[in-house]
Amino acid sequence: MAEKKHILTYEGLKNLEEELQDLKVNKRKEIAGKIKEAREQGDLSENAEYDAAKDEQRDIEARIEQLEALLKNAEVVVEDEVDLDTIGIGCKVKILDKDFDEELDFKIVGSTEADSLAGKISNESPLGKALLGKKIGETAEVETQAGVSEYMVLEIQRVS
DSSP states (O other), X not given: OOOOOEEEEHHHHHHHHHHHHHIIXXXXXXXXXXXXXXXXXXXXXXXXXXXXXXXXXXXXXHHHHHHHHHHHTEEEEOGGGOOSSSOOTTEXXXXXXXXXXXXXXXXXXXXXXXXXXXXXXXXXXXHHHHHTTOOTTOEEEEEETTEEEEEEEEEEEEOX
């Protein structure tokens, strides 16, 4: 079975590459220093600092492995080439929430980059899925626990 492709914007790719670099260069060195200090304290069987440092090392190595796998299967959306006629990954959209008569701005990103607090919604989220392929003036319907919500597309922009 082929591994799932992780769709990323260029910004998301850069952020993940920077995090990986920081983990490999800085955090590994930092944790090695902590382990060395803890070892110098003597008896490792009851050394909480040593255990904590080893746990942190294990977490760092797991994150490095996770990032490397993610980047290996990354598919980058070239935002300059995004079609602005329809909503796709890498678009910035302005929509009207018809239930609350409120305008909302989102950037459609791959699930790896999703961060609703930063206005980035996943292409795999219910709203993201409903918006994909829509044009200005069209309405997307999203089924929620409270019923069906409608969102009208007001603008589609290239992310700058």
